[in-house]
Amino acid sequence: MTFHLRRLTQNDLPRLRQFWRENWGDEFVVAHGVIYRPEALDGFVAFDGKEWIGGITYHFSGSDCEIISLDSLREGQGLGTLLIEKAIEAARAKGCQRIFLITTNDNLHALGFYQKRGFELAAVHRGAVNESRKIKPGIPLIGENGIPLRDEIELDMKLIN
Ligand SMILES: CC(C)(COP(=O)(O)OP(=O)(O)OC[C@H]1O[C@@H](n2cnc3c(N)ncnc32)[C@H](O)[C@@H]1OP(=O)(O)O)[C@@H](O)C(=O)NCCC(=O)NCCS
Numbered sequence: 001m002t003f004h005l006r007r008l009t010q011n012d013l014p015r016l017r018q019f020w021r022e023n024w025g026d027e028f029v030v031a032h033g034v035i036y037r038p039e040a041l042d043g044f045v046a047f048d049g050k051e052w053i054g055g056i057t058y059h060f061s062g063s064d065c066e067i068i069s070l071d072s073l074r075e076g077q078g079l080g081t082l083l084i085e086k087a088i089e090a091a092r093a094k095g096c097q098r099i100f101l102i103t104t105n106d107n108l109h110a111l112g113f114y115q116k117r118g119f120e121l122a123a124v125h126r127g128a129v130n131e132s133r134k135i136k137p138g139i140p141l142i143g144e145n146g147i148p149l150r151d152e153i154e155l156d157m158k159l160i161n
Helices: 010-024 079-093 108-116 128-135
Strands: 004-007 029-031 034-036 042-048 051-061 064-072 098-104 120-125 152-158
Touching: 004 079, 010 051, 010 064, 029 064, 029 128, 042 079, 051 079, 064 079, 079 098, 098 108, 108 152, 128 152
Parallel strands: 064 098
Antiparallel strands: 004 042, 029 034, 042 051, 051 064, 098 152, 120 152
């Protein structure tokens, strides 16, 4: 592992916006009808030297922590797992009882990845991506694996403090 992590700071916001544009097509994320912008989020960024190679952002709401984005540009080296662990650690430190996230019906890799790391299927929000597309028209009709992109899948993990 040649990468290292540090907490996201205000100084990182321009770079995070660019990172999201490059990896998700825009400067904001839409989940369950809510627009999330980098300035409202906590998180960690991962570096290899000066280069950004990944990051995780999350948001606290009551006793919940919601993961808003997770990206690893060095797949299969443990970076995604490390970022998830950092978010769980932050949620516990904040006293959260649950950590959850939304992924989409086409992202078979993410569905496997999260379940192998202790997350469980919590809900299927049928057609929710079709609604998000009204806010963010760049969301493609066909997603990963050639699958029509239309539903949000919520996964969560209960946290025992
Ligand atoms: C999902 C994602 C974050 C995973 O990141 P990652 O850095 O590949 O994650 P890891 O390396 O920790 O784990 C991936 C696999 O590599 C394996 N792995 C971990 N460390 C390894 C190592 N040192 N050597 C070889 N393999 C390793 C893990 O066992 C894991 O396999 P498994 O899921 O079958 O157990 C990444 O694929 C990604 O950014 N995807 C695109 C964006 C996305 O879909 N984000 C989630 C949307 S909600």
